[in-house]
Amino acid sequence: MDDPEVGKGAILLTPRMRQLEAEAIGILRETAASFRNPVLLYSIGKDSSVVLHIAMKAFAPGKLPFPCLHIATGWDFRAMLDFRDRRAAELGLNLIVHTNPEGLARGINPIDHGSQVHMNVMGTEALKQALDKHGFDAAIGGARRDEEKARAKERIFSHRTAGHVWEPRNQRPELWGLFNTRINQGEGMRVFPLSNWTEFDVWDYIAAENIPIVPLYYAARRPIIRREGMLIMRDDDRMPLAGGESVEALWVRFRTMGDWPLTAAHESRAETIEQVLRELRESRVSERAGRLIDKDQEASMERKKREGYF
Amino acid sequence: MKTGIEVSHSLLRFLTCGSVDDGKSTLIGRLLYDSRLIMDDTLATIAKDSRKHGTVGEDIDLALLVDGLEAERQQGITIDVSYRFFGTPKRSFIVADTPGHEQYTRNMATGASNSDLAIILADARKGVLTQTKRHTYICSLLGIRHVVLAVNKIDLVNFDQATFDRIVGDWATFASDLGFASMVPIPVSARFGDNITQRSGNTPWYRGPALMDHLESVDVDQDTASKPFRFPVQRVNRPNLDFRGFSGTVASGKIAVGDGVVVAASGQQSRVARILGPDGDQATTAAGEAVTICLADEVDVARGDLLAPLADRPDVTDQFAAHLLWMDEETLPPGRQYMMRIGNLWTTASVTSIKHRVDINTLEKAPAKKLDMNEIAFCNLSLATRVALDPYVENRATGAFILVDRFTNRTAGAGMVDFPLRRATNIHAEQFLVDKHARAALDHQKPLVLWFTGLSGSGKSTIAKLVEQALHAEGRHTYALDGDNLRHGLNRDLGFTDQDRVENIRRVGEVAKLFVDAGLIVLCSFISPFRAERRMVRELFDQDEFIEVFVDTPIEECVRRDPKGLYAKAMSGAIQNFTGVSSPYEPPENPDLRINTASDSPERTAEIVLSHLRGLIRAG
Numbered sequence: 001m002d003d004p005e006v007g008k009g010a011i012l013l014t015p016r017m018r019q020l021e022a023e024a025i026g027i028l029r030e031t032a033a034s035f036r037n038p039v040l041l042y043s044i045g046k047d048s049s050v051v052l053h054i055a056m057k058a059f060a061p062g063k064l065p066f067p068c069l070h071i072a073t074g075w076d077f078r079a080m081l082d083f084r085d086r087r088a089a090e091l092g093l094n095l096i097v098h099t100n101p102e103g104l105a106r107g108i109n110p111i112d113h114g115s116q117v118h119m120n121v122m123g124t125e126a127l128k129q130a131l132d133k134h135g136f137d138a139a140i141g142g143a144r145r146d147e148e149k150a151r152a153k154e155r156i157f158s159h160r161t162a163g164h165v166w167e168p169r170n171q172r173p174e175l176w177g178l179f180n181t182r183i184n185q186g187e188g189m190r191v192f193p194l195s196n197w198t199e200f201d202v203w204d205y206i207a208a209e210n211i212p213i214v215p216l217y218y219a220a221r222r223p224i225i226r227r228e229g230m231l232i233m234r235d236d237d238r239m240p241l242a243g244g245e246s247v248e249a250l251w252v253r254f255r256t257m258g259d260w261p262l263t264a265a266h267e268s269r270a271e272t273i274e275q276v277l278r279e280l281r282e283s284r285v286s287e288r289a290g291r292l293i294d295k296d297q298e299a300s301m302e303r304k305k306r307e308g309y310f
Numbered sequence: 311m312k313t314g315i316e317v318s319h320s321l322l323r324f325l326t327c328g329s330v331d332d333g334k335s336t337l338i339g340r341l342l343y344d345s346r347l348i349m350d351d352t353l354a355t356i357a358k359d360s361r362k363h364g365t366v367g368e369d370i371d372l373a374l375l376v377d378g379l380e381a382e383r384q385q386g387i388t389i390d391v392s393y394r395f396f397g398t399p400k401r402s403f404i405v406a407d408t409p410g411h412e413q414y415t416r417n418m419a420t421g422a423s424n425s426d427l428a429i430i431l432a433d434a435r436k437g438v439l440t441q442t443k444r445h446t447y448i449c450s451l452l453g454i455r456h457v458v459l460a461v462n463k464i465d466l467v468n469f470d471q472a473t474f475d476r477i478v479g480d481w482a483t484f485a486s487d488l489g490f491a492s493m494v495p496i497p498v499s500a501r502f503g504d505n506i507t508q509r510s511g512n513t514p515w516y517r518g519p520a521l522m523d524h525l526e527s528v529d530v531d532q533d534t535a536s537k538p539f540r541f542p543v544q545r546v547n548r549p550n551l552d553f554r555g556f557s558g559t560v561a562s563g564k565i566a567v568g569d570g571v572v573v574a575a576s577g578q579q580s581r582v583a584r585i586l587g588p589d590g591d592q593a594t595t596a597a598g599e600a601v602t603i604c605l606a607d608e609v610d611v612a613r614g615d616l617l618a619p620l621a622d623r624p625d626v627t628d629q630f631a632a633h634l635l636w637m638d639e640e641t642l643p644p645g646r647q648y649m650m651r652i653g654n655l656w657t658t659a660s661v662t663s664i665k666h667r668v669d670i671n672t673l674e675k676a677p678a679k680k681l682d683m684n685e686i687a688f689c690n691l692s693l694a695t696r697v698a699l700d701p702y703v704e705n706r707a708t709g710a711f712i713l714v715d716r717f718t719n720r721t722a723g724a725g726m727v728d729f730p731l732r733r734a735t736n737i738h739a740e741q742f743l744v745d746k747h748a749r750a751a752l753d754h755q756k757p758l759v760l761w762f763t764g765l766s767g768s769g770k771s772t773i774a775k776l777v778e779q780a781l782h783a784e785g786r787h788t789y790a791l792d793g794d795n796l797r798h799g800l801n802r803d804l805g806f807t808d809q810d811r812v813e814n815i816r817r818v819g820e821v822a823k824l825f826v827d828a829g830l831i832v833l834c835s836f837i838s839p840f841r842a843e844r845r846m847v848r849e850l851f852d853q854d855e856f857i858e859v860f861v862d863t864p865i866e867e868c869v870r871r872d873p874k875g876l877y878a879k880a881m882s883g884a885i886q887n888f889t890g891v892s893s894p895y896e897p898p899e900n901p902d903l904r905i906n907t908a909s910d911s912p913e914r915t916a917e918i919v920l921s922h923l924r925g926l927i928r929a930g
Contacts, residue, residue, distance in 0.1 A: 062549030062553075174420060180719065
């Protein structure tokens with residue numbers, strides 16, 4: 001690793017943050033030691049940027065002992081893809097990018113087919129394809145228990161049957177730190193090193209460790225359409241304007257990353273990490289409010305999980 | 311720059327437990343709500359859901375903030391451990407919400423294993439119930455030192471002091487002997503917020519702290535840093551020839567560069583040469599830190615090893631006594647082998663004897679031959695390898711273990727080490743110079759076991775007899791072990807319960823091993839219905855010494871033959887626990903030979919077995 005003083009933000013990590021960091025390092029090492037062929041799911045968002053940062057620490061002075069996988073849907077923000085390729089080069093990652101070829105051939109997209117079909121085909125199905133294709137038996141993700149109610153019961157090592165099915169009633173109890181990592185042929189595990197982090201923890205850690213994140217998290221003037229009360233950034237011209245809609249240049253930023261037609265921005269002037277932190281502490285709206293895909297149905301996250309969505 | 315968190319900000323992990331309807335979810339919802347952690351859009355969703363699923367009329371049902379899964383929201387119960395996060399300017403909290411029904415005791419133990427404090431709820435109208443006692447006992451067993459008794463729904467008993475005092479008295483009678491460092495009873499109303507964040511005017515007679523005050527100020531410091539240094543090696547980090555480090559999280563104590571350490575199980579010693587933390591080299595490390603330690607000498611260290619100081623070493627043993635909580639739907643029979651994880655080491659282990667079961671409602675000890683889900687027992691365990699460990703009361707990190715079913719991989723049991731059994735260290739295997747290879751060489755044959763498994767009446771013994779006759783005629787030295795015959799002698803103390811079947815096969819396996827050691831070809835005909843025991847026997851032998859022959863006769867055919875009239879008796883109920891009728895048979899997944907007696911005559915099937923054998927039994 002670098003010299004401890006280099007590249008660090010002005011903030012010292014609290015004992016609590018150190019504890020969460022140590023826990024995440026332990027989980028990542030456990031995954032590398034216990035599975036034949038693990039992979040880090042790199043979604044390019046802030047959470048997986050934190051996981052990646054901690055993974056670099058966990059295996060230093062060695063390199064990451066597993067590849068990174070990005071499921072590209074064809075509708076990722078362009079800024080995300082630029083950021084992904086830059087970070088992969090800087091860190092020397094073994095990066096695998098997978099897009100569902102059948103979905104691509106059938107032209108599945110969020111505008112014509114709706115968020116549910118699009119996310120199912122280009123997200124969930126694509127992920128299963130990639131795990132099967134490469135024979136990955138453990139997939140590390142950045143999900144946190146505080147994100148959503150259905151996630152609050154998620155295990156740190158979450159068992160999937162052959163076929164990637166999550167059985168809520170059949171998850172293993174996790175006592176002490178003694179994770180049961182044993183799986184049978186064809187089964188898999190999803191691993192969540194940030195399970196016990198909150199959204200604030202993630203931002204505090206990004207600030208303290210000076211972790212690079214996609215510029216979309218910071219406010220800038222961007223081309224925005226107002227649609228059903230949401231601010232959607234028009235990242236290219238594949239999204240037709242409805243009658244009466246126009247593109248405005250607004251100061252906005254994003255709280256989560258995703259496919260651009262499905263991820264709402266909010267008006268903000270927070271251009272630095274300090275301003276973002278201040279804005280978050282004053283906010284009275286939850287993180288997922290900006291995700292259009294969760295609004296389709298009540299308890300939608302639980303259903304997505306059962307189907308294999310991360 | 312400040313981000314709103316003070317440097318001294320600490321983290322408290324606690325769990326809530328109580329019976330169904332005691333109001334756990336409402337209490338956690340209240341804590342989240344009162345610490346203003348609920349966002350506006352979440353509240354709007356909850357308000358909408360309250361009208362749909364809620365149980366409190368027009369008010370917002372705070373329980374809906376935490377009852378996550380669709381199924382349980384519809385049933386109005388919590389079915390699994392869920393984790394919640396909230397904070398105040400003084401402390402951050404991780405709450406494990408654990409269900410109260412009897413069948414989910416295992417979930418409570420899970421929450422308790424990861425917590426420092428427990429809030430045990432009691433309904434003021436119902437008082438101390440069986441489950442309240444159960445939860446209190448499990449908290450103590452899992453090493454929780456601080457408990458709060460939240461007497462909830464105090465509004466429904468008109469904030470009556472006498473009711474509160476009576477419940478506290480009942481509870482203290484039960485709990486005061488359990489070794490808690492602090493026991494704090496608080497009268498609360500989770501629904502209306504009495505004594506949650508501040509003392510309530512409705513209970514002027516109550517002089518203790520509000521719940522939140524207590525959570526913010528209670529000192530739960532386990533002082534793991536002052537305990538002996540324990541470092542379970544998680545992974546060997548060897549990126550190139552110049553670097554070899556041992557990664558792991560310090561379980562307890564502290565160590566500095568230059569200090570001497572010992573690899574506990576092997577006794578090899580060295581000194582700490584380097585300590586790499588998350589931000590590079592550091593001079594010391596202490597409990598809770600994830601580091602990589604480099605040693606000054608080339609000593610053998612692998613994942614699962616434990617580094618300890620020279621002066622204060624853990625016990626190293628392959629037998630110990632422990633309290634075991636059973637978590638699997640499948641009953642534990644003593645003798646069956648499970649995978650055990652202790653620290654970062656996986657090994658095989660079995661419960662050799664159950665000394666007593668603990669009735670968790672009365673704390674009375676009762677004899678037991680098996681262990682069912684949610685039962686707790688004091689047992690002796692035997693392991694395949696020697697492991698380093700400490701008693702659980704001294705060290706939670708090095709005294710805890712889990713047992714995992716070898717076929718389903720379910721986490722089947724959770725255990726806490728009480729003490730090592732010394733007798734293991736005084737029995738050393740004697741090595742004799744005449745070994746089985748020497749004995750077999752005299753006979754010009756390869757000793758091995760032919761294990762015939764199948765239903766009663768499938769033809770095991772018939773085929774085994776024919777095979778043995780043929781081998782004998784060829785000049786091979788053989789011996790046949792048969793279930794019925796052994797049950798008249800060596801195993802006459804055993805019946806046909808699952809536990810006794812396991813012990814029966816264990817003994818047969820050991821006898822067969824002695825005969826193989828004597829250089830014989832051993833033919834064993836046993837129903838041996840369980841995969842786990844057949845595997846246990848297989849593992850007593852070298853890979854090419856054990857041949858599993860599955861006599862695959864369908865149950866209908868066995869019933870039709872019924873040579874001993876046993877099926878008729880079993881079906882009439884005259885015989886209990888009869889394999890295939892009232893007791894399960896688990897067919898082998900990958901037998902070395904599968905025999906179909908429906909299509910082939912006994913002579914033909916014996917010939918199949920013999921031709922498989924001929925290649926193997928000529929001495930090499």
